[in-house]
Amino acid sequence: MSWSMQARNQNRNEKAEWIVPVQISGTIETVDLLDRETTSHYWLTVYATDCGVVPLSSFIEIYIEIGDVNDNAPQTTRPVYYPEVMENSPKDVSVIHIEAADADSSSNDKLTYRITSGNPQGFFFMNPKTGE
Ligand SMILES: [Ca+2]
Ligand SMILES: [Ca+2]
Numbered sequence: 001m002s003w004s005m006q007a008r009n010q011n012r013n014e015k016a017e018w019i020v021p022v023q024i025s026g027t028i029e030t031v032d033l034l035d036r037e038t039t040s041h042y043w044l045t046v047y048a049t050d051c052g053v054v055p056l057s058s059f060i061e062i063y064i065e066i067g068d069v070n071d072n073a074p075q076t077t078r079p080v081y082y083p084e085v086m087e088n089s090p091k092d093v094s095v096i097h098i099e100a101a102d103a104d105s106s107s108n109d110k111l112t113y114r115i116t117s118g119n120p121q122g123f124f125f126m127n128p129k130t131g132e
Contacts, residue, residue, distance in 0.1 A: 028062070030032040036066040037103045074111050095124065098131040 026046060042064045049057035076098060083096035100111055113131040115124060126132070 034066050036068050037072060039066065041065050066111070068104055068106045068107050070104050072103040072107070074102045074107070076100045094132060098126075100131070 026048070028044065028046075044062040044064065045059055046062060047057050047059045049055050049060075081096055081098070085093060085095045098113060100113075102108070102111060110130045113126050114128055115126050
């Protein structure tokens with residue numbers, strides 16, 4: 001009996017086909033690093049074919065979901081911002097609103113913001129949840 005397998009990636013319309021070594025039980029293993037941010041799932045079609053004079057075969061579909069690992073840092077739209085605020089401005093004037101995006105699904109809605117330097121006198125405050 002031999003196994004053959006087709007991998008279809010519905011996101012990109014790519015198609016790959018390869019033959020898995022002859023085994024009685026077909027084990028699917030990864031052969032390269034996967035990246036959920038590039039491809040979040042795979043549809044595999046596995047054929048099992050016997051060695052008869054007239055070979056018979058059957059197939060199954062396998063859906064593989066790629067679990068997320070936090071392997072991307074948050075990205076802001078620009079590396080440096082140059083906002084301006086007038087002197088003598090009243091308290092609570094908004095200076096800038098920073099927004100960052102993160103490609104990891106596990107990081108969705110979990111980004112926090114904080115000022116790490118340049119604010120020794122505490123003139124500025126940043127909301128850790130909103131980036132304002
Ligand atoms: Ca992340
Ligand atoms: Ca990830």
